[in-house]
Amino acid sequence: MTKTNLTLFGSALLLLCMPLAAHADGRIKGTGGVSSISGAGGGGLTPWAVLTSHSTREEWGGSVFLTTANVDDFTLDVAGAGFNYKDRIEVSYARQNFTIKANDARISQDIVGLKYRLAGDLLYGTVPQIVIGAEHHSLRDPATARAVGARKTHGTDVYVSTARAWIDGIANRTTMLNVNLRYSTANQFGLLGHGGDDMGSRLHLEAAAGVFLTRSLVVGAEYRHKSDNLSALNEESATDVFVAWLPSKRFSVTAAWVDLGEIAGAADQTGFYLSIQGTL
Amino acid sequence: MRKAGFVCRVAVLTLSGVFLTACVTAPREENLFQALGGQEGINVIVENFIMAIARDERVIDHFAVSNVERFRSMMREHLCFIADGPCEYTGDSMIDTHVGMGVTEGDFNAIVEDMMAAMNQAEVPIGTQNRLLSRLAELRGEIIYR
Numbered sequence: 101m102t103k104t105n106l107t108l109f110g111s112a113l114l115l116l117c118m119p120l121a122a123h124a125d126g127r128i129k130g131t132g133g134v135s136s137i138s139g140a141g142g143g144g145l146t147p148w149a150v151l152t153s154h155s156t157r158e159e160w161g162g163s164v165f166l167t168t169a170n171v172d173d174f175t176l177d178v179a180g181a182g183f184n185y186k187d188r189i190e191v192s193y194a195r196q197n198f199t200i201k202a203n204d205a206r207i208s209q210d211i212v213g214l215k216y217r218l219a220g221d222l223l224y225g226t227v228p229q230i231v232i233g234a235e236h237h238s239l240r241d242p243a244t245a246r247a248v249g250a251r252k253t254h255g256t257d258v259y260v261s262t263a264r265a266w267i268d269g270i271a272n273r274t275t276m277l278n279v280n281l282r283y284s285t286a287n288q289f290g291l292l293g294h295g296g297d298d299m300g301s302r303l304h305l306e307a308a309a310g311v312f313l314t315r316s317l318v319v320g321a322e323y324r325h326k327s328d329n330l331s332a333l334n335e336e337s338a339t340d341v342f343v344a345w346l347p348s349k350r351f352s353v354t355a356a357w358v359d360l361g362e363i364a365g366a367a368d369q370t371g372f373y374l375s376i377q378g379t380l
Numbered sequence: 381m382r383k384a385g386f387v388c389r390v391a392v393l394t395l396s397g398v399f400l401t402a403c404v405t406a407p408r409e410e411n412l413f414q415a416l417g418g419q420e421g422i423n424v425i426v427e428n429f430i431m432a433i434a435r436d437e438r439v440i441d442h443f444a445v446s447n448v449e450r451f452r453s454m455m456r457e458h459l460c461f462i463a464d465g466p467c468e469y470t471g472d473s474m475i476d477t478h479v480g481m482g483v484t485e486g487d488f489n490a491i492v493e494d495m496m497a498a499m500n501q502a503e504v505p506i507g508t509q510n511r512l513l514s515r516l517a518e519l520r521g522e523i524i525y526r
Contacts, residue, residue, distance in 0.1 A: 126486025128493070156486040224520045268514035272507030314506060315496070 124161030124380060125349055127154040127187070129315060130274075131222050131265070134344055134354050135165035135377050137289070138235050139180035139194030140213040144356055144373060145324045145338050146306040148278040149231045149263035150222055151190040151215060152182035153379050154349050160185055163379040171360055171371035175199045182213075190215035190233075198291045200364075207291050208240040220262075222276075228264035235259075237290030248364070249330050250293025257284040259306075273311050276320070280306035287329055288363055300327030300335075310342075318344040326361075336361025340373060352377045412515075413465030415508045419456070422463070426455045428498035438490040442481055462515050474522035483524050492516070 133150040136142025141152035144167075153161025160183070167178040180194030192213035199206050213235045220227035235257045239245055242253035259282040269275025282304040285294040304327065310320025321341045328335040342356035356373035363369045416422055430452060433443060443451070460467035471477070492513065499509045 126484070126489055128489050156484065156489070158484055158486060224517055266514070267517055268510040272510050274510060 124153055124155035124159040124184075126156035126159055128223060129154070129349050130312065130318065130346055132161070132163070132184070132379065134352050134375060135163055135167070135180065135182060135192075137167060137169070137176065137178050137194065137196065138211045138213055139165075139178075139182055139192035140215055140233060140235065141182055141184075141190055141192070143278070143308055143322060144342055144354060144375060145322050145340050145358065146278075146280055146308060147213070147215065147233060147235070147259070147261060148280075148308060149217075149229045149261035150278075151184045151187050151217060151231070152192070153184045155184045155187055157186050157188065159187070161380060163377050165375060165377040167373070167375035169358055169360075169371065169373045171358065171363075171369040173201055173366040173369060174363060175201065180211075188217050190217075196289075196291065205244075206241065207244050209289075209291055210238050210240060211290070212236045212238075222263055222265050223267065228262050230260070230262045233259050233261060237286060237294070239290070239293060242293065245287070245291075245293025248287070248292055249296055249332055250287055251285075251295030253293045255285055255290060255294030257282055257286060257290075259283070270311055273313060275312070276308075276310045276318075278308040280304075282306060284327070285329065286326075287333075288326070288335060292330070292333070292364065296329035296331070298331040299329050302327070310344075316346050318342075318346070320344075333364055334362045342373070350379055352379070409511075411465075412463040412508070412511050413460060416459075416463055416504060416512065417502075419460060419465065419467075421502065421504075422459045422465070423456055424502045425495075425498050425504065426452060426459065428501045429455065429495055432494035432497045432501075433491070436490060436494055439487050439494070442483065442487065459512070463512060474519050475526060478523045479526045481526065483526065485520075485524050488520055488524050 131150060132153045133141045133143060133148050136144055136147045138147060140147035141150050142148045152163045155161030162183045164181045169176040177197045178194050182190055182192035184190050194211045196209045197206055215231050215233035218230045218232060220229045222229040238254040245253050259280050261280040263278040265274055265276040267274050283302055284304055285302055287293055287296060304325040306324045308322040310318045312318050324338045326335055326337050338360045340356045340358040342354055344352055344354040346352045354375040358371060358373045360369040433439060454471040457467050458469050461469040
């Protein structure tokens with residue numbers, strides 16, 4: 101399926117759910133975050149402990165998104181969708197197309213995500229919002245992963261995530277903090293498969309912080325620890341600095357500067373990231 | 381070596397001085413009641429808030445049987461009290477006020493948005509809005525699903 105087809109597919113799926121999600125506006129703008137590269141509500145490089153859309157425990161909601169990351173030697177294009185059932189369960193899907201600029205070679209991957217809200221609330225009460233989640237990666241182009249020595253061409257990450265937003269935070273601006281603990285054997289987000297001959301730590305820490313300068317403008321940063329599992333190739337952690345614009349509950353644009361470190365022998369992969377999201 | 385030590389000490393002393401000065405001169409946050417423009421400012425916010433609720437189809441039904449006069453005077457008092465103003469709140473507790481109303485989390489958030497709109501209309505700066513909103517947010521547990 102081409103990217104265009106996929107986007108159409110996602111949009112069609114969301115349109116089907118429209119009657120159910122028609123008034124899924126019950127949460128405060130921004131509390132659904134944006135769409136991460138895995139399709140899960142996040143965050144950009146990492147999911148966050150928020151469930152996509154603005155639906156409450158009485159509502160259903162969903163979102164579709166398109167993302168592109170363009171670093172020195174590679175591009176990553178992502179399209180996907182997420183559904184939120186009563187602000188308790190999130191199901192997400194993303195198709196990632198990773199392109200090596202030098203030879204126009206492409207690695208395509210599907211990611212299906214599941215997130216369950218265990219306790220707490222992002223904004224209210226004494227307990228921060230806590231979720232558990234899983235992301236299943238499956239490569240559609242497994243040749244590269246096999247060539248670099250990955251053990252498997254599919255795999256599942258599991259994570260626990262917690263997030264808190266302080267309404268009256270830094271400089272009286274609403275301030276959000278998110279921390280994830282992930283169990284993963286993925287190489288480069290799963291694009292180079294899972295596992296290898298020189299396994300690094302399977303436990304990864306991810307963190308994100310953001311400040312709402314206004315009700316519609318958020319600036320922040322993310323860090324995602326990644327392990328180096330392949331002796332043939334070096335892998336490093338990823339970071340980004342982002343600004344997200346949320347003019348309404350329906351639409352958001354996120355721009356970021358990303359540093360993905362070394363990828364497949366190409367060092368210092370930095371560049372820009374752009375994501376648009378539509379929410380129902 | 382000695383010179384480097386001296387430079388280092390001067391740097392540390394300067395830095396300590398900067399931090400100490402920062403601590404001593406850090407402006408104490410203005411009283412929230414004053415920041416909201418005193419009772420006059422609060423009254424404007426309450427008027428805007430009532431109008432915002434009246435226009436809000438999501439929540440207006442909850443107020444169908446409300447006595448607007450009493451709501452107005454109790455809101456003025458309550459906001460003054462919450463903002464550390466010179467008022468006592470003489471109304472009923474938040475639980476008693478909302479019991480049987482079946483206020484959902486969505487209703488509560490709608491009211492929060494109406495309050496934001498009311499404060500925007502009154503040109504309350506966002507930092508001051510957040511100071512009040514964070515205090516109002518603490519009441520949520522006493523208001524929803526009662």
